[in-house]
Amino acid sequence: MNTVRIKNIELGSGSPKIAVPLVAKDSDGLSAALAALEGLSFDLVEFRVDFLTQAADAAYVLAQTQKVRAALPDTPLLFTFRRAAEGGACPCDDAYYFELVARAIDSGLIDVIDIELFAGDEAVKAAVAAAKAQGVAALLCNHDFDKTPPKAEIVGRLNKMAALGADICKIAVMPQTPEDVLTLLAATQEARQTATQPIVTMSMGKLGVISRLAGQTFGSAMTFGAAAQASAPGQIGANDLRKILDVLA
Secondary structure, eight states, rough: OOEETTTTEETSSSEEEEEEEEOOOHHHHHHHHHHHTTHHHHHHEEEGGSSTTTOHHHHHHHHHHHHHHHTTTTTTEEEEEOGGGTOOOSOOOOOHHHHHHHHHHHTTTOEEEEEEGGOOHHHHHHHHHHHTTTTEEEEEEEESOOOOOOHHHHHHHHHHHHHHOSSSEEEEESSSSSSHHHHHHHHHHHHHHOOSSOOOEETTTTGGGHHHOOOHHHTTTTTEEESOOOTTTTOOHHHHHHHHHHHHO
């Protein structure tokens, strides 16, 4: 499996890298969220722009992204607008989604762009190509907040991400039983055998917490730890996460 260099980290090498989601409703909330990062151990920040109350205003979103970049000039920055169809906080049409993705890529402010796998193959390919042209890593992703698909389906989705040109392939699923967690881990282990990109997988909720800790064993290159506010079910505190990963390393 190849690694991806993002500023000062190498994704796909060593212990899973810790991403901390930055979640805020407005500029004042963003200032507080940035302050809450003080003293936390993490490797990169995911700015979840869909949580902004003005997320439908691209100029406002980019102004807040500039604020994050200024506060964290040397920290790898992942820009994520999660569509409502996959659990995001701001409904939007495809045209706005890809407009915002394109503007974020062209802004020079970010290091990684989140692009949703099922947003349309041709539009996804174009976004991936645009990211590569600007030196921005393309993270293709898929989220299922209702269930855990069969192992073959999970592996198939990760493979499709790779076929569409992803630099990083990510999938998150919701378990209903302990067997679902095992399905996700087995799919991760299988996918890593042939993956040429780092893969990121997780089983959400309390039931799936173990999947956020076992990346080095099964092949997931990144995990998400909460700061002031979690962005998905099952995230644990970043510092607690670091301690556990250090023990497992």
